[in-house]
Amino acid sequence: MRVTVENIIVVLSLILFEAWFLSGYFSGNPEFEPAIGFLVSLGALFGKDKVKEKLGFGGEKNSHDLALFEEFQQVFPVEPTLRLLKETDFGNSFPKSSIQPLYDFADTWDTVEKEFFNKKLEKERKSLYEAAKELAMEFAKQTVPVGSGDFISVYPDNVRNEGDPRPQHVLDSAKILNDRSSEFTPKYESFVRICKAALKQ
Numbered sequence: 001m002r003v004t005v006e007n008i009i010v011v012l013s014l015i016l017f018e019a020w021f022l023s024g025y026f027s028g029n030p031e032f033e034p035a036i037g038f039l040v041s042l043g044a045l046f047g048k049d050k051v052k053e054k055l056g057f058g059g060e061k062n063s064h065d066l067a068l069f070e071e072f073q074q075v076f077p078v079e080p081t082l083r084l085l086k087e088t089d090f091g092n093s094f095p096k097s098s099i100q101p102l103y104d105f106a107d108t109w110d111t112v113e114k115e116f117f118n119k120k121l122e123k124e125r126k127s128l129y130e131a132a133k134e135l136a137m138e139f140a141k142q143t144v145p146v147g148s149g150d151f152i153s154v155y156p157d158n159v160r161n162e163g164d165p166r167p168q169h170v171l172d173s174a175k176i177l178n179d180r181s182s183e184f185t186p187k188y189e190s191f192v193r194i195c196k197a198a199l200k201q
Helices: 005-026 032-054 059-075 078-087 096-108 119-142 168-199
Strands: 144-146 151-153
Touching: 059 096, 059 168, 078 096, 078 168, 096 119, 096 151, 119 168
Parallel strands: none
Antiparallel strands: 144 151
């Protein structure tokens, strides 16, 4: 049994209930409440880990979920991808490499090995994945490579070279990406916070 705050609390409860029961017993006035409390605490001490594992907390399942969350942060990092989505005006061109993690996540995180044991985290992962998939499709639809191909934009080179004001379809594409990105970033941040709270990071 590991020394944790919750284990210390349960052990202290056992000691208090035992002292309460023995005090009544030796005074000739035994009470049943402390005995019941003692048994409940004893059951909690030895049964809580199994209950937590069934719910997706603790043990090997928790290790799997923690490793999966760490992998998520590497595949779809805050820097540079979330910052790009959060701060960029997509009327401007931007590095293709900065948006690539969004595509990677959308392409690879729909398989069984990417599932969390924790039911709440898995529900949140599925929701985030669907949102990321839709956002990735919008970027693929609304942008094209520009320059040497290291950057992408809603404003194609051939249209830019005409020297005219930006056509309405370019403005519309930029607005779509700005709006969709603004809707997505809180979902990402919420998922990260929920994972950290559940996995105690």
